[in-house]
Amino acid sequence: MTEAGHVVDAPLTPPAPRAGLIEVFRRRYLLRMLVQRELSARYQGSVLGLLWSYINPLSQLFIYWFVMGKIMGRSTEMFAVHVFCGLIVVQFFIETFNAGTRSIVRNRALVQKMAMPREMFPVASMLVSLYHMGPQLVILTIIVLLTGWTPDPVYLLGFLLALAIIAMLGTSLALMFSVANVFLRDVSSFVSILTNFVRFGAPMIYPYSLVDARFGSFAQFYLFNPIADAVLLVQQAFWVGSTKDPATTHAEHIPDNLFAYGFLALGIAAVMLLIGQRVFARFENRIPEQL
């Protein structure tokens, strides 16, 4: 260790970490540990382990294919893929929002005793949800490949745009609601009800063309919803190319200017993230004593 006459070559600074989200990414090792911990805790004591994250989406895919496609006979081409594209996005969002909201209260043992940027926890929740998307993406890719998918590089970039939108939007909401949940535990229940509605605000079990047909010029307001844009971007990347005539499908079911709406959504998400960070920083002070 150090010998006597210990000289500290550091400035006098306030001990509490202050740099917020930036500090989170500066301490990547700690962030990685938190994510790993979350992942290993999730499947602890289960025999099938990570296999569950394949079984679960497969079963959902089957339900949509069978119930909606076969029994109810929806006319949308490749309906199961259409739904699944939406499901991936929506679940990424919902999981980030729900788990992120609970993250600080769940980690109170750490929060109360250790000095660390507490934005870590909502961000880690988002990364865990992103990780869980992996198996779903694998399944989706296999299925569209089997049905003769023709990938389009520009549309695939659109998929990355969708991920960025949801990651930022989910994190911003998780930041805001995780502090709120510290003060009022009812918040997490409220959030889980709120997220039930998300499924229907995005073109998942109905095609966008339906919105366009029913609401006419109001459909553009529908496209101000970043989640709807993200879903459409993913459908454009995977679903369109898996139909028989991608060009026609695209013209019929994907709005014009989708990329413009996508970047608008990204902008909205970025602003939300800034607001989320502000709100978090504003109330962070009171977190440890309220837990």
Added chain:
Amino acid sequence: MTTYPSSTSIVVDNVTKSFTLRYHRTLKQMAVAAIKGRDISNTFKALDGVSFTVEQGESIGLMGLNGSGKSTLLKLINGVMRPDSGTVLTRGRIAGLIATGAGFHPQLTGRENVFLNAAVLGMSEAETRRKFDDIAEFADIGKFLDSPVGHYSSGMFARLGFAVAIHVDSDIFLADEVLAVGDKPFKQKCLAKMQEIRESGRTLFYVSHAAGSVRKMCDRVIVLEQGRLAFDGNVDEGIKFVKYDDTDGEEHNPGETDDELGADI
């Protein structure tokens, strides 16, 4: 802003921290209280205008009755909480045990918690690996290292926490009643280790109700009384001030070692 010499380790300047006590948690209770005109919440100062500075290498004993604000002060120095007003400044890396027990995650095993805790304290993966055997040896909890800490006894919990904290290359070491739950051999081991820390020139902040160990470990005593700084100075006078010098106990059996080790009062 005042400037401080480069030998200053901790500055606590006119620090106040208040807590809000909420008496009611449910909406119904709050509504009833509001109608009856009772207080829904109440703010009180856990720390009130506390000021002092600590030089690098000093060893401070922090004393005071239960609820006088010792743990709160340590949390402010450690950076877990921020003061409502006033400033807290520290120089260098801080490690230690706050308010009896480490920030461990109950679902994780001891081993995983060691890595997590070390990461929070700013250690890298390589550094943790290098020190892991020493940490495990110091904690000496045997096969329990690989079971979830939620199942640990409070003594084992504290042992592991202390073991991690002590292996961080810190400049300031905070110890809040670390010895309260340890058994006798462990207490001795901790005291020896803290003595080592003190000799290495690191700043030591030690909260204890045991006059003997404070006398042995510290060269300055700070006493808090209901959140205010009541005494700051010489160890013997400080111990006299809090009336912990063992002249008033009936069971006057100062088996000196017990006193040193922090036999609960």
